[in-house]
Amino acid sequence: MADAVGDKILSKVVWRLLPFVMLLGVVHQYDRINISFGALQMNKDLSLSATAYGFGAGLFSLTTFFLEVPSNYFQLRVGTRRWFARIMITWGLAAMAMSLIKGEYSFYLMRFLLGAAEAGFLGGAMFYFRGWLPAGIRGKVLGTFASYSLIAFFTGAPVSTAIMTAFDGAWGLHGWQVMYIIEGAPAVLLAFVVLYYLPDKPAEAKWLTPEEQRWLTDTLEAEHAAQGSRGVDSFWRALVDPRVLLVALLCFFLLVTNFGLSFWLPQIIKSFGKLTNNEVGWLASIPYLLAMPMMFLWGRHSDRSGERRWHLISGYLVSALGFAIAALAPAPTLTFIGVCIGCLGLYSTFGPFWALPSDFLKGGAAAAGLAVANSGGALGGFAGPYLMGFLRDRTHGFTASLLVLAASGLCAALVSACIADARRGAGTATIASPSPASAKQSAASSP
Numbered sequence: 001m002a003d004a005v006g007d008k009i010l011s012k013v014v015w016r017l018l019p020f021v022m023l024l025g026v027v028h029q030y031d032r033i034n035i036s037f038g039a040l041q042m043n044k045d046l047s048l049s050a051t052a053y054g055f056g057a058g059l060f061s062l063t064t065f066f067l068e069v070p071s072n073y074f075q076l077r078v079g080t081r082r083w084f085a086r087i088m089i090t091w092g093l094a095a096m097a098m099s100l101i102k103g104e105y106s107f108y109l110m111r112f113l114l115g116a117a118e119a120g121f122l123g124g125a126m127f128y129f130r131g132w133l134p135a136g137i138r139g140k141v142l143g144t145f146a147s148y149s150l151i152a153f154f155t156g157a158p159v160s161t162a163i164m165t166a167f168d169g170a171w172g173l174h175g176w177q178v179m180y181i182i183e184g185a186p187a188v189l190l191a192f193v194v195l196y197y198l199p200d201k202p203a204e205a206k207w208l209t210p211e212e213q214r215w216l217t218d219t220l221e222a223e224h225a226a227q228g229s230r231g232v233d234s235f236w237r238a239l240v241d242p243r244v245l246l247v248a249l250l251c252f253f254l255l256v257t258n259f260g261l262s263f264w265l266p267q268i269i270k271s272f273g274k275l276t277n278n279e280v281g282w283l284a285s286i287p288y289l290l291a292m293p294m295m296f297l298w299g300r301h302s303d304r305s306g307e308r309r310w311h312l313i314s315g316y317l318v319s320a321l322g323f324a325i326a327a328l329a330p331a332p333t334l335t336f337i338g339v340c341i342g343c344l345g346l347y348s349t350f351g352p353f354w355a356l357p358s359d360f361l362k363g364g365a366a367a368a369g370l371a372v373a374n375s376g377g378a379l380g381g382f383a384g385p386y387l388m389g390f391l392r393d394r395t396h397g398f399t400a401s402l403l404v405l406a407a408s409g410l411c412a413a414l415v416s417a418c419i420a421d422a423r424r425g426a427g428t429a430t431i432a433s434p435s436p437a438s439a440k441q442s443a444a445s446s447p
Contacts, residue, residue, distance in 0.1 A: 005215075006215065010216075013133070014141060016205075016207060017129075017132060018144065018145060021198075022145055022148045024121075025125065025145065025148030025149070028088075028122075029148060030186075031095035031184055032060070033152065033153065036264065036265065036266050037179070037266055037280075038179055040161070040176075040277050040280065041175055042176045046102070046104070048107065049389075049393055050393045054386040054392070055386045056104075056107045056111045057111070057259075058259065058381055058385035058386045059108055059112055060381075062378065064375070065382070067115075070119075071083075071087075071123075071371070072124055075127065082195070084191075085192070087117065088187045088188065090117035091114065092185065092186070092189075093184070093188060094110070094113045095187060097180075097184075098110050123374035129141060132216070132220075134219055134220065140302075142299065142350070143351020144295075144351070145354075147292055147295050147350075149288075149350075154289045155285070157282065157284040158285060159281075160179055163179040164178070165278055167179070203217065243419065247372075247376075247419065248372050248377075249376055250312075250353070250373075251377035255377035255381040256381075257408045258381075260401070260405050260408070261323075261342070261384075263384075263388075264389075266284050268402075269283050287344075288343060288347075290340055290344060291343045291344045295347045296351075297348075298349070298352065308419075309417070309419055311348075311352040314345075315345045316345065316409045316410070317345070317413050318344065319342050319349075319406075320342075320345070320413065321345070322339065322344065323403070323405040323409060324338070325337070327399050327403045335402075342405065349412075380408075388405075
């Protein structure tokens, strides 16, 4: 009976928080990756080389590298609700300001400012969920949350190209300028919804009864205590913990592949032949649509089995195989199939990956550890797009660039093999959680 009641409480939490934070993630991802579709017009209008575009596309990630840890530190101090509202207002304004780009250096400046504005959102969201979800459902929920990126790619591809086509020349602006303005505005508007809708912790959730608040708080505290000496609970110690550094290295290769693909996929498809921008947008959405169910299913399987490492290794190996096929394929159709396989493997790992650091980090250390992981990813998010652009200029094709994505997948698999699985071992498989009734008695007996 207690388990059924607990499941009901967790279901209420997930349905209340997950869809809204995923919506924020979709808007966030739109403003991150709409440059890949804008480049179909913008690069020609501004005479940007492939190297310049790749450098600018990844530059916002380099900014994030320096600001990710400070951002999560301030989130820990002022609360997620207020900090997310600040992030969204500044990133929305920076995203709209992308319409002011006039050339190569203003392009770099705007991408730098966008990265500074949005630093901390992804790591902050992962840390936020950790304060609400036990480890037993964390991989599934985080995998579902991470699918916001796939939803953004799937919907953003046709939407962005449609805006560019329909509004090209409107108000004396290029289509890509109008796209940046339209897609940047929702972040500013949603910031005010965040202040009203998003509670910082279970004790502030008015849609939970006092007994439900107590049960959830006690459950999470019992789980953190069960981690014992295996866990890290200091913000500053987490910054140098070897396991955190390995996760950061893994995140580097993950983002080399992820952003290398996302910022260049429209141009890879455009190179297949005479395709309109709208056709490119629809084709670019297909790999992400196929990967979406796998992301959810693989995260759920990782939770049920209590295993993270082999879920990561197998996903990255499939990713490497797919991009190798795409690079060496003799025909565009086979290249596209290889890209789809690569996407399937890559995104299947998102749930197990983001659940991994939460399995051994406690309290404020989770904020620091997730920030460090995202900082490693930020370097990969810069290196991937830039390296692909550099190789595109040097080779006048995408074979070498796609081989970089395949090699990055192999490296991610090797790093995953070096990470100990924190959920394996005595005392970690099952954590006893207090029932609502016992929580109520505890509340009554406490001063």
